[in-house]
Amino acid sequence: MDIGLPDMDGMEATRILKADPGTKDIPIIALTAYAMKGDKERILDAGCDGYIEKPIRYKNFLAAVDAAARPPPR
Numbered sequence: 001m002d003i004g005l006p007d008m009d010g011m012e013a014t015r016i017l018k019a020d021p022g023t024k025d026i027p028i029i030a031l032t033a034y035a036m037k038g039d040k041e042r043i044l045d046a047g048c049d050g051y052i053e054k055p056i057r058y059k060n061f062l063a064a065v066d067a068a069a070r071p072p073p074r
Contacts, residue, residue: 003032003043011046018047027068031056 003010010030017023029050030043040051050064 001028001030001048003030003034011043011048014047029064029068031061 001010001014005013010032014028014030017026017028027049028047029052030048031052031054032039032043033054034043035053040053043051049068052061052064
């Protein structure tokens with residue numbers, strides 16, 4: 001999820017997706033240039049399941065996607 005979307009920011013889009021029973025279980029990873037103090041916490045509090053700041057580090061990106069794609073432990 002890009003946090004800096006033009007008409008609706010990614011945090012609001014995430015809140016909407018997480019509130020919908022049909023999409024609430026889809027993992028959302030924020031990919032963003034927002035990297036100031038407190039940004040990560042705000043983004044995760046909005047419902048994102050992961051956070052990756054730009055510029056992207058591919059190993060971190062791939063690890064986050066891999067972790068999000070795994071089913072939760074039962």
